[in-house]
Amino acid sequence: GDSVTQMEGPVTLSEEAFLTINCTYTATGYPSLFWYVQYPGEGLQLLLKATKADDKGSNKGFEATYRKETTSFHLEKGSVQVSDSAVYFCALSKAGANSKLTFGKGITLSVRP
Amino acid sequence: EAGVAQSPRYKIIEKRQSVAFWCNPISGHATLYWYQQILGQGPKLLIQFQNNGVVDDSQLPKDRFSAERLKGVDSTLKIQPAKLEDSAVYLCASRISGGSSYEQYFGPGTRLTVT
Numbered sequence: 001g002d003s004v005t006q007m008e009g010p011v012t013l014s015e016e017a018f019l020t021i022n023c024t025y026t027a028t029g030y031p032s033l034f035w036y037v038q039y040p041g042e043g044l045q046l047l048l049k050a051t052k053a054d055d056k057g058s059n060k061g062f063e064a065t066y067r068k069e070t071t072s073f074h075l076e077k078g079s080v081q082v083s084d085s086a087v088y089f090c091a092l093s094k095a096g097a098n099s100k101l102t103f104g105k106g107i108t109l110s111v112r113p
Numbered sequence: 114e115a116g117v118a119q120s121p122r123y124k125i126i127e128k129r130q131s132v133a134f135w136c137n138p139i140s141g142h143a144t145l146y147w148y149q150q151i152l153g154q155g156p157k158l159l160i161q162f163q164n165n166g167v168v169d170d171s172q173l174p175k176d177r178f179s180a181e182r183l184k185g186v187d188s189t190l191k192i193q194p195a196k197l198e199d200s201a202v203y204l205c206a207s208r209i210s211g212g213s214s215y216e217q218y219f220g221p222g223t224r225l226t227v228t
Binding site for chain 2: 036042043089091097098103
């Protein structure tokens, strides 16, 4: 079945450091890919998405490119802030009536001042 | 626009007891999902509704879990009897009908502790 694999965490960075969080997927067909974020004490919210190969999703300084040849959707940010401290989930969704999200395990990011 | 509402936010019960969770999706969202998120893992789909019909309940432990969405709006998820391994956060999400790229909007979740 479909699956999403995220790099092991947690990740701790200093403010203004470069961030990369790896995500790879296994799926038949052409899934849509997502990054969701969960800030402390808040619910899951969409950070960015990409719906086809070579699409780049971006939001709040974060970027991720849909790479079909490597089945990857790595999340990057050039300069992290303390306010980026959260749990990040990579997920996929397939076309069709069953539009469920299949999530990775998530990774906790802590940014030090 | 109001978000997805869930209640209660927290619940503590003993094993073998029953519990029910309630979800009110965003107005106009035909698709509703219940996910289970165990500590340290990503959310896992339990059941998906399209209006008041079930699209996918393949991962729902039907011997103890049940869900309904009467009138295609609010939904309830019930566990009876609860087991220790049911301790988790139960998330409700909704979205408009259409392609898989449309965003799912999540509620704050109900944190269930089974002792």
